[in-house]
């Protein structure tokens with residue numbers, strides 16, 4: 001449904017040029033949700049803006065449902081854009097219009113008859129759970145409600161494709177989950193193809209089928225969400241995954257932990273499991289084999305596509321030799337081992 005072929009975008013400033021996208025190609029099949037994740041400045045916004053030609057690529061082709069947008073006349077492009085909805089981080093609602101007025105806006109632009117507009121607006125507000133807010137103004141709504149209005153507005157013209165530009169970045173975690181659920185629901189009910197950009201792996205994990213990682217204007221990794229989570233290839237993908245796993249040392253441990261061993265102290269170890277690592281039962285195996293006790297301090301293990309991955313912080317008690325042998329054993333099972341300190 002969405003096909004980008006060799007997209008390059010270069011911005012020219014007075015004496016310099018910025019290469020925002022270099023030779024980016026990607027495909028999003030009909031009805032799928034693809035998340036593009038990247039750090040600040042990686043080129044995410046430029047990429048998503050190239051899909052509806054809000055930003056014209058310096059070179060390359062943008063095909064939506066088989067039609068090459070870069071070759072359309074401006075009138076044909078305006079028409080084609082009605083099939084591409086977009087929602088933004090800061091909602092972009094018209095403050096002088098009510099909720100119903102905002103949702104009606106694109107229908108008024110396309111000269112839809114008034115009674116049809118009324119019916120469609122009521123339907124859409126029902127869909128996004130805002131039927132009781134039709135006559136409110138955006139300033140009286142919460143961030144989550146504003147994003148619901150923006151979603152209803154963009155669905156008004158029955159787009160085939162929905163572009164989400166950091167759509168949940170201004171929302172708290174609970175509201176983020178609710179908006180992501182709404183997007184997933186829309187995707188499933190209407191088979192709308194969604195391309196979203198984000199800097200949060202949790203957004204990708206919540207609703208995407210596939211993920212692409214962008215860095216310095218290049219797509220460096222791509223796969224199903226479970227493949228990339230279980231077997232990340234690039235350091236950047238690993239970093240994003242690690243940042244979505246919260247296995248932090250509790251404050252009480254932070255205060256007690258010392259960088260060097262002393263007297264009877266024992267090590268606090270961080271174990272990172274990925275798809276290549278052995279199962280988490282490895283802790284009891286090591287315990288039996290090497291006469292060590294493993295006390296789990298905190299852990300976040302996840303399970304996607306038949307593989308477990310995640311992070312575990314443990315405190316190991318045993319003789320120095322047995323402890324070292326157990327750590328070597330973990331390493332031999334493809335678990336990444338880091339000594340955080342001693343308590």
Ligand SMILES: Nc1ncnc2c1ncn2[C@@H]1O[C@H](COP(=O)(O)OP(=O)(O)OP(=O)(O)O)[C@@H](O)[C@H]1O
Pocket residue numbers: 011012018019020038039040041042043044045046047199
């Ligand atoms: N209109 C512009 N003129 C000049 N340079 C630009 C323009 N828009 C983007 N850039 C540059 O292109 C690069 C990619 O920017 P882009 O906004 O696409 O990144 P991003 O991944 O969306 O970042 P963020 O998450 O911070 O929004 C950056 O170096 C940026 O400074």
